[in-house]
Amino acid sequence: MFGRSPLSEDQREAAVAWFEKGIADAATARVMGVARSPVKGLYLRWRIHGRGVLVAKQTKQVYSFELKLALVERFIAGETAQALAAEAGLSSSGLLKN
Template sequence: GGQFMGKQSALTQEQRIYAVACFEEGRGERSVAREICVSRSAVKRLYHRWRVRGRGALVTKPTKQSYSFEIKLAVVTRFLCGEPKVDLAREFDLSSPKLIETWARNYRARGEDALKPRPRGRPRRLASTQDGEESELQQLRREVEYLRAENAYLGKLRALREQQRRTK
């Protein structure tokens, strides 16, 4: 592999080029991994990148891309409402569909705050009297966000079921 491939890929550049050629022929990650005798997870990661970026999957992005809070929230909301992560990754030009899973997991755990950029440097201390109130407010906001997402999801589900009932 290239000198600054780092931990990006367990595959050599040659293996990656070969694997992508196989994907283009319609082969899946399982048979390709077996043929070139490498771990399936490495081929699977490449396969997912290929589904999003085509041959662009062979080019590793040198800089760590960062996405705005608004984009992350839009992507996560649509993902939680049932849109496929590969389609979303393609639409928003994300480096990998894995990113969406990570954002969604963090969002479920910590609400919208999990998607906001973290402040750099040493954190400023809040007055200790505000601490208790602040965390309760954050908890309530998180709960509201979760319930909103759940509501949107259930609404979408209901609409889909209604649609299926009508087509039967």
């Protein structure tokens, strides 16, 4: 399902269950005995997509230049990348930060 993820499907599902209980990425990684980095990435995406983070996207989304420009301008103006990513349906808030 996620060829590039170091976490197995079962580990990702378990991590999401911990997130839903209010446990953040660092504690979840410790409890599961796995590296924090992949759990942190999953956690940040989970904050945007909820349980939908466990579902692989079937196609690559294409955004217009105008939408991209508007999102970047709003980010520079002080809106959070997390909120903008959730609103626009981006896969990660990192797309706005880079």
